[in-house]
Amino acid sequence: MDFQIPKKVERIDEDIQRHELKYHNKRVAxxxxxxxxxxxHLHCYEGKCKSMHGHTYKLVITISGYVNDIGITVDFGDIKTLFKEEIDAKLDHRYLNEVLPNMNTTAENMIVWIWEQLDQRLQQIPEYQDRKARIEELKLYETPTSYATLKREWMEDE
Structure with a gap:
């Protein structure tokens, strides 16, 4: 492979026109x-998780929508803000049995609560409503090999 230094940096309105920034009209996640x-800790559970313990949870958020005029569906920085304000601020370094609604703090229960928090906030952002942005999938890892998954179709009424 032949690596080359660009001869010229592309400039908006000279080398590429604004109407060219949006390449398609497809939904993208x-x-x-x-x-x-x-x-x-878990209630009514006979196993080691009945005792208080901790996890480094990993949350994977997938949001889809239609791109705006410059080709962006949802800004990665905005997803970070949603997470920081709606999830991290409420759950990080906390005792989940104390801060979540009354529930057994299983990954299966937690992921639905997380979906509700993120979805409610996403619905309040007008620019993302214009792009029909929506959560498509969440994954909540309790350990590197154990996680719960929630998909859009499962959250819709059956």
Whole structure:
């Protein structure tokens, strides 16, 4: 492979026109991963998780939508802000049994609560409503090999 230094940096309105920035009209999903640390224990469970313990959770957020005039569906920085304000601020370095609604703090219960928090906030952002942005999938890892998955179609009424 022959590596080359660009001869010229592309300039907007000279080398590429603004109407060319949006290449398509397809729905596209973007995904971002985050971690947070928290402690919990499980009720009515006979196993080691009945005792208080902690996890470094990993949350994988996938949001889809239609691109705007410059070809962006959802800005990765905006996904980070959603996570930081709606999830991290409420759960990081916390005792989950104390801060979540009354529930057993299983990954299966937590992922639905997380979906509800993120979806409610996403619906309040007008520019993303214009692009029909929506959560498509969440994955919540308790360990590197154990996780819960939630998909859009599963959240819709059956």
């Amino acid at each position: 973007v995904t971002k991963e985050f971690t947070f640390d928290a402690a919990h």
